[in-house]
Amino acid sequence: MFILTKISDNIRVRPWNFNKDRKDAIADEINKKYANKASLIIRLFDVLEMNEGYIQHSEGSVWSKVVFRLVVFRPFGGEIVEAKILSCNPSGIKATLQFFSDIWIPKELLREGTEYDSVEGVFVWKYEGQEFFLDIDEQIKCRVVEGTFIDSNPPRPKVHQNNISVVGNNVSGGILGPGNNSVGTRLPESNMGSINNPNQSTSMLSVANQPIPLSENNVEPYTPPYLLTCSMSEDGLGPTSWW
């Protein structure tokens, strides 16, 4: 579930931290800079090497080039993960690991015979005339099918697009006439990225890129930076109380 990733970076220790042991000060800075980012980096694991440090012109901080290892949450494909059901909607189940909540189990990857109960608002597995509920907060096991990175850079601001289209209008107004004004404004506004976007990993599954469930009062669609698609369709998966 967790891996170590080796990283090299220039770390700045500000003068008011000079009373700390140098190693501790650097460790604190690394944790401050990296830990809990996008729920994927957990903490600094260890510092492997650092240089003697240098002071830049006109300020008092000490910069050190440090090589260190970080604990990163990165389950491998096929790994079994213990999680808790966070919420349900007709297209699937969202599960949480407390520190990471972008686990998505689409209804296609639930057990055969599982249906959404719109009265209870949860999924029910119907098996030999019995009903097994997948309640909220239930402890479950699921198998990681795929992890997808989604480019969560801020969406290209609309103002910017309008500016371009305005400029375009001026130009096209002069040369081509006002025929194609709306080209600039019709660009897709989603931040899900495109094939040309290198920060966006493409999903091999057709079900993975379905819209993520929204909470009711959430207007903006939420796109997680890293989405784990999991399956619960095998024996032993699903609520731990079943088996």
Next chain:
Amino acid sequence: MEILELQTALLSNYELYKLISDEREKSNKNKEKYKQPGNLSMNYLKSTLTIHQNPSQIERFLTELNKFKLTKAEKLQMLNLRPDKEVDLYLIIEEPEERFTADEINEILSIVQNSLEIPEKEEDL
């Protein structure tokens, strides 16, 4: 920032638990008031069974499992999930029927039970 090596090692849940709890101890000792590190991941780890492990248990577990041809990932998941039923073990091991006999599966299960003991009082809670 430069990523030198994406994956240098796999880390078990216990190792992370140890890392965070050591850090907490240190920050308590120094009486520094900054926030306790890794609260959320700690909450998750505390909800799993791995917190009862210790290095000597894990060493015993790994030496006893040496006679079976298991992959690193399979052993890691056994440590993290501590399978106590056949159905749990079948999830972790790939193609269990072709690779192991029923007796071997039972032996693996008993190794897991015996080497990664859970303290008794846990059941009273």
